[in-house]
Amino acid sequence: MAILVEAMARELEHLAMEVKALQVGAAYRVMEAMEKAEFVAICSFSDVAFTHLYSDWMPFYP
Secondary structure: OHHHHHHHHHHHHHHHHHHHHHHHHHHHHHHHHHHHHHHHHHHHHHHHHHHHHHHHHOOOOO
16 A cells, blocks of 8 residues: 555656646746747837937938
């Protein structure tokens, strides 16, 4: 009986490590997505600011 309990404990420990690895992977993907969204937001803001800057200086800027 003790051997069975030890085997089950090892299996639960293994499953816990797999869950932890999945959590770390998911956290990394969320962080990566946030970085991409931040980059897109910065680029969009830069484009708007650049266009606005040149529209003030050059009224015929396309």
